[in-house]
Amino acid sequence: MKPPFMLQRIVGLLLAVLGCSHASAAVTALPSPAELTDRITLTFNGYPDYTAANTLFQNAGFTFTRDDGAPIYLLDWTSLGRETTSPDGVLATVRNVVVDPNWATHLNLISHRPLSAVGAWFGNDQGDPDFSRIRISVYAAAGQLLGSLEVAANSNTHVDQFIGLRSDVPFTRIRFENLDASGAPSDGYSVVIDDLVFALLDADGDGIADEHDDCPDTAPGAIVDDHGCSIEQLAPCSGPPSGGTWNNHGEYVLAIAKTAKTFLGLGLITRRHAQDVIAAAAKADCGKKPNVPRPTPRSLERRLKP
Numbered sequence: 001m002k003p004p005f006m007l008q009r010i011v012g013l014l015l016a017v018l019g020c021s022h023a024s025a026a027v028t029a030l031p032s033p034a035e036l037t038d039r040i041t042l043t044f045n046g047y048p049d050y051t052a053a054n055t056l057f058q059n060a061g062f063t064f065t066r067d068d069g070a071p072i073y074l075l076d077w078t079s080l081g082r083e084t085t086s087p088d089g090v091l092a093t094v095r096n097v098v099v100d101p102n103w104a105t106h107l108n109l110i111s112h113r114p115l116s117a118v119g120a121w122f123g124n125d126q127g128d129p130d131f132s133r134i135r136i137s138v139y140a141a142a143g144q145l146l147g148s149l150e151v152a153a154n155s156n157t158h159v160d161q162f163i164g165l166r167s168d169v170p171f172t173r174i175r176f177e178n179l180d181a182s183g184a185p186s187d188g189y190s191v192v193i194d195d196l197v198f199a200l201l202d203a204d205g206d207g208i209a210d211e212h213d214d215c216p217d218t219a220p221g222a223i224v225d226d227h228g229c230s231i232e233q234l235a236p237c238s239g240p241p242s243g244g245t246w247n248n249h250g251e252y253v254l255a256i257a258k259t260a261k262t263f264l265g266l267g268l269i270t271r272r273h274a275q276d277v278i279a280a281a282a283k284a285d286c287g288k289k290p291n292v293p294r295p296t297p298r299s300l301e302r303r304l305k306p
């Protein structure tokens with residue numbers, strides 16, 4: 001039953017006043033998992049059918065739940081004559097008639113660490129308007145909805161479409177929901193996903209997650225190594241990263257040149273880029289002693305005055 005019109009208006013006004021609008025959510029679609037440079041992927045392969053997955057990956061930092069607390073299973077999708085992005089195993093909120101007679105059309109995922117992006121390949125959309133699209137939503141640790149997005153299903157049984165998002169605000173809870181043509185929850189099609197992919201929080205946005213990043217606050221757009229450090233962070237103008245100051249300008253330029261050479265050897269930058277970085281370092285004042293003005297006869301005269 002729909003609430004009376006006036007009640008709807010009052011609730012709407014209250015939500016607007018309290019700022020409880022989804023429009024403020026800072027999420028953007030993730031077109032492909034390849035965009036996540038420092039990603040974790042769960043393939044769900046190599047387990048017998050109906051292995052319960054709820055706490056199977058908790059050592060990797062992830063737990064799966066259904067609202068009714070029932071088990072969530074791994075299934076061999078290939079043996080069912082269906083395709084998936086990494087055969088054979090998928091994660092599915094299907095029923096197991098022996099253990100649990102009910103399926104679910106949603107899947108909850110809890111991450112033990114803050115995430116910045118998540119995605120998965122999905123399927124089981126069998127040409128029935130009862131499963132027309134899938135929605136992914138992300139929530140902050142306190143339960144606040146940060147945002148959601150939907151992808152229209154292509155109506156085959158294969159796990160062959162990707163849904164994912166990035167969020168400017170870190171999140172730890174994720175929910176997948178299968179929806180019918182009207183946007184209501186699907187009545188009978190289980191969530192089936194594979195190659196679930198995550199990116200842990202990456203505060204400086206250099207593609208290296210915080211827990212692997214030795215150099216926080218990397219400048220936007222800077223090229224970094226596997227440890228999240230840019231050339232400028234490994235050889236800062238202010239002095240060696242180990243502390244203190246450069247003994248002279250030459251020591252600074254040499255440090256930049258060595259770091260640029262390492263980056264070149266790793267294929268992170270081109271030879272031209274390395275040359276430009278070294279040339280810029282040579283022109284900089286880093287490592288130079290401050291210019292103390294030489295005393296002039298007049299200033300000496302002033303100092304000698306009683």
Ligand SMILES: [Ca+2]
Pocket residue numbers: 043044045084085086087088089090194195
């Ligand atoms: Ca798989």
Ligand SMILES: [Ca+2]
Pocket residue numbers: 202203204205206207208209210213228
């Ligand atoms: Ca980082």
Ligand SMILES: [Ca+2]
Pocket residue numbers: 204206208213214215216217218224227228229
């Ligand atoms: Ca960094």
